[in-house]
Amino acid sequence: MKRAKHQITSSLDHYLEVFQKAAEASGVIVHFATDDREANRIVLDIARKHSVSTIAKSKSMVSEEIEFNHAAEAAGLRVVETDLGEWIVQIRHERPSHMVMPAVHLSRQEVGAEMSVVLDRAISQEDIAEQVKNARDEIREAFFTAGMGITGANALIAESGTVMMVTNEGNGRLCASLPPVHVVLAGIEKLVPSFEDAVTQIRLLARSGTAQRITSYTTFISGPTPGHEMHIVLVDNGRRAMAALPEFAEALHCIRCAACANVCPPYREVGGHAFGYIYTGAIGLVVTGFHHGLDAAAGPQSLCLSCNACETVCPVGIPLPRQILDVRAVVVAKNGIKQPKRSALAVFARPRTANLALKIARKVQQPVTRDARLLRVRGVSLLRGQTRWRSLPLLARRPLQSRISNGET
Ligand code: SF4
Structure with missing residues (x-):
């Protein structure tokens, strides 16, 4: 996996071109966005063109990174998160606190209480199955009424122009196949050279993310559903700058398994929201500055205790402790020490x-x-x-x- 990811980051433009050609050959419209504003504008333009009023969305870290929901709501669109954890944090107007389990900071009592208020009926605060059933009843309708489905991508397979997506709820494939327009939001680092590399990634991701042998739903999408339209928006937003710096380029190998957050003592004490932005745990301390500016990374980087636990679990061997110290050095060089x-x-x-x-x-x-x-x-x-x-x-x-x-x- 490390070799495959290194191949991508060292020849990013080449693989982007290979992927674009293959995806376009299968009927996909490919867009490139240099930053969050451009990415939001591209998706909102597509929505306007198709007179979309409701968007069914499955989990997409990039959509959180570019704060797509805020942009869409400001444009008068209704966005329904269809991943259960994402839906829970959406109704609470919160950010996800974990990259794999967005609502892990909440107890079932808190979830039941919030659902009772939002759905205006009594929902059990103890019976999780009842909460899930009620959430599903709310979310289901969006798959059939949405004019657009937005998904992320766990990998983009360059050789075939294929989008790989893994979920445990099956909502990703419904977002991708039921609404007439499907938009994939993905960072440019999600590329892998071949199908074989994508399969290796599934094994690592399921094992490190949720201790599964394989996720419940694994979807490969090569081209739009017949009669539908499919767009892929490839987002830079600081990734090329990361690729250009040898000390940080390996952070682009991340497969977002969140294992580095699970073992991080500060994360376990203070939770993901204290990391300030969407990427939590050790990898968040490294990449946040590239996506949101150095000031955004200045506070959170001080959470690191240099225990080095993250490096021992990272399935792609990113030198996270050293990279966090490099971020710290840059922050101190700019802001000094109080x-x-x-x-x-x-x-x-x-x-x-x-x-x-x-x-x-x-x-x-x-x-x-x-x-x-x-x-x-x-x-x-x-x-x-x-x-x-x-x-x-x-x-x-x-x-x-x-x-x-x-x-x-
Ligand atoms: S840095 Fe490594 S451990 Fe952390 S989320 Fe990425 S792949 Fe997983």
């Missing part, structure tokens, strides 16, 4: 001073201790940001260094 952090680093650079400071801090923390274990300090400006929505663990009564030197474990 004074409180600069002072803390200066203290820790001198072990004797650091030991003394910790000794003093251990005494000072007592008045702001909430219970025997937790520190909650809203009144101290230096720590206010750190303790606004969480409590920090207390400094240990005896530092590790002194316990080790006494032979304790």
Whole structure:
């Protein structure tokens, strides 16, 4: 897989041309968008041309990246998310918090409560099967009434111009085949050279994403349904810039399995929304700056603890920890280090001073201790940001260094 992806990123223009020719030969209209605005404009123009009022949409990370739903709603269109998790976050007006499981941050009670309000009838807060049945009843209608279906692509097979899509709910193939116009929104890095490479990707994606041998629905689309129209919008939005930088190009090999989020300790503590944008977990910390600008990556990159867990699970071997440090270096070069952090680093650079400071801090923390274990300090400006929505663990009564030197474990 790594070899196939490297082949693509090192000859991107060649493979884009091969894919475009093959897709057009099978009746698809191929578009190229340099950024989010152009991608939205292309899709909205297609919708206008066909007098579309409702769009049935299956999961597409790129559509989230370019904030397509906002653009469509601003243009007066109704967009119905047909993936269950995406539909749940849509009715809550939230972003997905995970690349594979968009509503993983919600409990069944929260989902039931939200559905009861939105559907204006009592929905169980305990019985997930009842929630799913009601959601399905709502979503089904969109497949038959939508004038346009939008899907993403898990891979674009260059040799045949084929779109590969995997889902566990079957909604992708309904979005692709029932509405008269099908639009695929995909990043240019989704290319793979051959069918064989796409099949390898299915195996890696299912195993790393959901621990399945294979996803429930695997769809290959080569050309439009007879009598229908099919468009593929290939989105750059920072990807060529990534491909041009040797230290970041490998991030384009990502197959969006989200394994790097699942093992990320900060992700598990604070959830995906704290990562700021749509790509969460370690890969989000690397690519967000390219898609949304460096300022968007500046805050989230500080979530990384450099534990390196992400690199051990990534099925395509992206050097995520090193890339996150490279992003951090770029952020620091541009924004500098804030004074409180600069002072803390200066203290820790001198072990004797650091030991003394910790000794003093251990005494000072007592008045702001909430219970025997937790520190909650809203009144101290230096720590206010750190303790606004969480409590920090207390400094240990005896530092590790002194316990080790006494032979304790
Ligand atoms: S970086 Fe690797 S582990 Fe993370 S989503 Fe992409 S392929 Fe999966």
